[in-house]
Amino acid sequence: MEAKYLMNTLFLLLTLITNDVVGGLHITKVGVSTPLAVGESGWLECEWADDGDSIYALKWYLGLDEFYRWTPAEDPPVKTFKIRGEPLRVDASASHKGRVRIQAVTLAAAGVFRCEVSAEAPSFHTESHVAYMTVVDLPDEKPRISVPQDTYQLEEDVFLNCSSPRSQPPAELTFYVNGEQADPSWLVPQNAIAEDPAPSSHHHHHHHPPGLQTAVLGLRFTLWPRLLRRGSVVVKCTASILNLYWDSSEVAIRVDQPYHASIMEGRASSAASSSAAAGGAVTSLSQSLFVLISTCWLLH
Numbered sequence: 001m002e003a004k005y006l007m008n009t010l011f012l013l014l015t016l017i018t019n020d021v022v023g024g025l026h027i028t029k030v031g032v033s034t035p036l037a038v039g040e041s042g043w044l045e046c047e048w049a050d051d052g053d054s055i056y057a058l059k060w061y062l063g064l065d066e067f068y069r070w071t072p073a074e075d076p077p078v079k080t081f082k083i084r085g086e087p088l089r090v091d092a093s094a095s096h097k098g099r100v101r102i103q104a105v106t107l108a109a110a111g112v113f114r115c116e117v118s119a120e121a122p123s124f125h126t127e128s129h130v131a132y133m134t135v136v137d138l139p140d141e142k143p144r145i146s147v148p149q150d151t152y153q154l155e156e157d158v159f160l161n162c163s164s165p166r167s168q169p170p171a172e173l174t175f176y177v178n179g180e181q182a183d184p185s186w187l188v189p190q191n192a193i194a195e196d197p198a199p200s201s202h203h204h205h206h207h208h209p210p211g212l213q214t215a216v217l218g219l220r221f222t223l224w225p226r227l228l229r230r231g232s233v234v235v236k237c238t239a240s241i242l243n244l245y246w247d248s249s250e251v252a253i254r255v256d257q258p259y260h261a262s263i264m265e266g267r268a269s270s271a272a273s274s275s276a277a278a279g280g281a282v283t284s285l286s287q288s289l290f291v292l293i294s295t296c297w298l299l300h
């Protein structure tokens, strides 16, 4: 009895060593489509080399939950399993071996995908590799710029916010003033606003999908005359998330200008200032002529 047990142990040890030396069944590639937007479809890919070992089963897990199994000796070879909260659906008819078509992903599908292959007897060798999927919930609307006042006075401070509503992760926001990226010292960082907590139905689930967030960025600057273009300043805000989303909004901030301000604005362009200088020269020439004529008349 004891001798037999020892023999078994030795046999197992020998098999493990053999596997290590020969290599046996092993995974050569694991990959997933990433990033995906909520509702999109994608692919999971797992490839292996058998090196003389026959594959018994290939399984895909999300976290700890198995949702796909391919067993070549069984009919049908593809089986799928529902995961609580349904973070994804598997299109079994489009899936084969380690290549799996997934559809209608939710935020709960973000995380660790694991492919596991196991060999038939006698080795039963099992190996797994992981790939990470990012799932993005895109903003509900384009970025919104809130301008508190209808009009501003020259040299007044402007403080406005740009917000990109309800996404995960929060969008990255960028301000442009008159077409150029805003001076970093004008930015007023704001915390993203948490929109809704993760639904309680996911309570005992392995994946806790993060809630949606509204990204907010403030911009504060002074309305110096050099910023004005035909009496207003154009502010643009862009929102982006990875390579999946980009959108922008633009507002013109109108400035009530007294007369001298429009002259200041005009001086910003060199054409305007050189014509003003020419006008000044003409005036002083006519003044000298007047003095000269008056002097002649007095001497006469």
Ligand SMILES: *[C@@H]1O[C@H](CO)[C@@H](O)[C@H](O)[C@H]1NC(C)=O
Binding pocket: 146, 148, 159, 160, 161, 190, 216, 218
């Ligand atoms: C900008 O957003 C912050 C934080 O949400 C808020 O406290 C502030 O009042 C907002 N300012 C404007 C001008 O909307």
